[in-house]
Amino acid sequence: MSDTAAGGDDAADRPERVPAGVDITVPSPARIYDFMLGGSHNFAVDREVAARASASSPVAAEMAVANRAFLARAVRTLLDAGIRQFLDLGSGIPTVGSVHEIARAEDPESRVVYVDHDRIAVAHGEQVLRGDDRAIALLADVRAPATVLAKAAATGLLDLDRPLGLLLVTTLHYVGDDAGPASIMRRYRTTLAPGSHLVLTHLTDEIRADEVAHTVELMRPGPSPVFARDRAAITALFGDFTLLGPGLVPATRWRPEPGTDVADPPILAGVAVAPGT
Structure with a gap:
């Protein structure tokens, strides 16, 4: 799944398989947890927050x-x-x-x-x-x-x-x-x-x-x-x-x-x- 596109209403600007109405520019606790588990339903913003959280609280x-x-x-x-x-x-x-x-x-x-x-x-x-x-x-x-x-x-x-x-x-x-x-x-x-x-x-x-x-x-x-x-x-x-x-x-x-x-x-x-x- 690509994470280079920003959130928005234009489907052409969104990665494939992103649910409608979900803003991928805002971190999600569920997606952060998914990343920590090695999942694929997360984006750059989620991984950045996960990295900071892990550094502060391993x-x-x-x-x-x-x-x-x-x-x-x-x-x-x-x-x-x-x-x-x-x-x-x-x-x-x-x-x-x-x-x-x-x-x-x-x-x-x-x-x-x-x-x-x-x-x-x-x-x-x-x-x-x-x-x-x-x-x-x-x-x-x-x-x-x-x-x-x-x-x-x-x-x-x-x-x-x-x-x-x-x-x-x-x-x-x-x-x-x-x-x-x-x-x-x-x-x-x-x-x-x-x-x-x-x-x-x-x-x-x-x-x-x-x-x-x-x-x-x-x-x-x-x-x-x-x-x-x-x-x-x-x-x-x-x-x-x-x-x-x-x-x-x-x-x-x-x-x-x-x-x-x-x-x-x-x-x-x-x-x-x-x-x-």
Whole structure:
């Protein structure tokens, strides 16, 4: 994909495969994350911001890579448990090892609903998934569970009366305490059918505290501030769901591939199953 053209209304001035209405001269958090993962849905302005962010806070790129690797392992675990429908909240752009790619490698009939509140992420997601009748990108805010679940059910891709995988990977640390993350998660959990699985990662200040404090401060003035939480607060987000082994651990330590030996990122990760299975 070329990134030499500027944004604007003239289609002739835009690179191929850029969604209508997306200004590629303005950096996008979703595209910056895509770049950190090695994706192709990003442009020069996004790469410049990513380079500056990585220089100021090297932990950012580490977290992105660790999270995506954990996501792959978690989705495969859910597939082994028989899960074939997934609701991915705060998904960003569904590229580079996204849920539908991982799930379809096991079962081509797997269905995925991606949800994000970022219009740019959803616009790119719609483009990536065009022509795919088993995956869709929706615009909605994770902080409004009733709206999210209603929109997801309306797609016809998910049956909320059957077990599904609910994924919130690097999502809830963008939700401040004033929005009540524990209450939000309670609403989601009580809607899920027995046998459903919850996959969650969250920034913590209990690992590499100085680097995390710097990252939190760096992002505080921006459009997407982050909120680090301790193990107890993150554990509470799982409610009465039962954590699978090895429990809530640094993302790199959750069922790592043999031979993996990397530094722990300040991200706690866990997978839990709904009661009544």
